[in-house]
Amino acid sequence: MTGWEQVLDDLVRTRRRALTAYAYLLCQDLREAEDLVQDALVAVFSRGRRLENVMAGESYVRKAILNTYLDGFRRRNRWAAVRHLVATAPEQPVSDVATTDHVAARVDAQRALSILAPRERACVILRFYDDLTIPQIAEHLSLSTGTVKRYLHDAVSRLEAVLGPLPAAHLEDLDVLMTGGSR
């Protein structure tokens, strides 16, 4: 097995579910998330880039997932045209500690995410899931920091229209680096 194949093998076996979860946050569709992960893996591991280990590979793959998602509007065309007419399937966590409120909040959040434009959603995920700062998001998406702030401002406003107030997500807080572990 060549070097890139070994890293790919390790990455899939140890981080596939986490990568799929990340893709799911962006696309809101498990099947599409699987496709996104596969496309991203192909994109990263077909470039001949030297990847030392799983951590380096995952970083590239996450970025490729983001790019593929933002670039891949075609595959969502039909669904996107009708999704606002289709009720979000009520999903419950598999955990048995779930409560009705817990589920309701999550369904609301998924519905709220679904109304965001792709780039807005990408900014939200990078900011509030990946814990990136505004400059880091700007670099990730090749945007200016002002544009990122605008996307986040618009996105948070639209999320609040569905979820109610999100006091921790306001612009004045956006430059504060939030802490969080690796997912």
Place this chain on the structure above:
Amino acid sequence: MTQHHGGSRPDDLPEILRAIADDAAASRLAGSAPDDEFLIGVRRRATAVRRRRNARQGMVAAVCVAAVGVGGVVIAQNVGTGGGAIAPATTSVATAEPTSGAFPLCGAAVPGDWAAGDVRLVSQAHLDEDGMMLSASRPGDAPFATDVTLSELIPLMVLNDGEETVTVGSTGYATVVLVKDGVVVAGPGMTPEPYTEPTVEPGGAVPVTATLPDPCDGEPIADGQYEAYAILDAQVGATGGEPAATQVVGGPWLLEVGASETPGSMMALQCDDEVSEVPRWVDPIHLDVTLPQGPAVAGDSRALRVDLFNATDSPANFAIDGIETYLVRGGKVVASTEVAVMPYVVEIPGGQAYGDGHFPGLPSADCAGDPVAPGDYSLYIITEFADPATTLIAGTQTQAISGPHEITIAGDASGEGVSNAALPELDPDAEFPMCGAAVPDEAEDTFGIETVLEIPGVKVADPTKPDWITAAGMVTNTTRDTLLGNSSTSVPAVLVQDGRVVSIEPYVEADAKDFSVAPRESFELEVTATTVHCGRSAIEALPPGTYEVWGYLDTYVKERQNASGSATSVNEKHHAVARLGEVTINH
């Protein structure tokens, strides 16, 4: 209007996002194909791309030599459907192999004691003469025409035909398998892992989704007649009681796969129907229709908003199948469109409207298939409802009707003009190239994109399938120095109407390109834009019309060489914005 669930509200967005991601990670689908199989697919594709890339790099080197030899630059154009096509997504789906496993696996025989209970799966695939939904086909029933390869599967519901209210906890996805000569020939497909636990009252029903069967031999399902069996693994129990693992089953239904005759339109009205033939149903659901301000554009999917209003004092649950829009002239239907939605149940509180507005859209073509002629029409909106608590058991649907509304269709189907009402408004706070932003003044830049585009037109046949626009652009050195540096290999561009951005920014994964260009000389980059309307939450194409194409590019100059040949290291970023040309979009 939005609905908020009671109880704790998600005010911690990171926590909510993590919870959603954790659910996705824990689902069966996330990792549905075994890792080994998944890896094989990735390795095969990645290796193929590596080989193609190596071969292409050899070709590129040869072409570069040839270009220098002739001393000229060819401006290539690649417009429309071919350019920038993205390979279709592939899903790792395990091919069902013949097996001697238990039903419903491939190759297994249907159990001799197959029978549906009081809580069972029923389908509208077969309705008897009274409109009753059947849990299974009966001798003499005509098969339900379908095309399994297009996911046009039978609609399924869990019907509670017992005497007590039960909860039915399941993924909401019922396994459907196809049987021929008593043996499974298309086995269980993949199922996502959401979990729902609806309550079903006696006589009530809730919809579930049918999964797509996987052909056992890996080949497309051959045309012909099959029996469909459906199985839903569920936790069924009386409300408040302890649920028990149960297989809720239904079928067999006769299916005619690949039939030339499709199930046919389920629309309430057909072309040339008299509107007076429509039965009027007013209670308990009203349709509140918001009409466009002024003339509307045919085919505009956001021109109309429909809100479902519960006119009673008590909450109502309804299953919705579709929303139909009709244009009527002379008392007859002359154009129609339907937004088919998967049947789903919504709960509407008494005296309130359902939270999400619906956007059924206007027809783009008339009954003859021609563009809808400009002029005045009467508009009718019809939505089919089924009350899962009562109506579904009788298999009949009711229709809520709103109309007639007077509406004017604008006369711009030729594409020469574009209704501003259909495009995003100018947003003074937006920064180019964001949606609605004003285009900047074309300031002189020492390193600019020159206008070279003559794009004749883009045909967007289906507004729900927007397209890419690609063309060659030239970047010209307008300084007196020779410049060395790099830029992206692609120039992103947006479409502009009346001075503001109306298409989404294209996201182009491009490589860096090194350049060395003498004064007044140019180098070529690909220009990429999309026809995607930036003012819509759904993906849809811009309306027909002529648009300006504006490109923007950052270039990084690392070295300047003056006329005398002396070189200076620099670190300059040049941001160029330019009107590149025009493009016409036709539907």
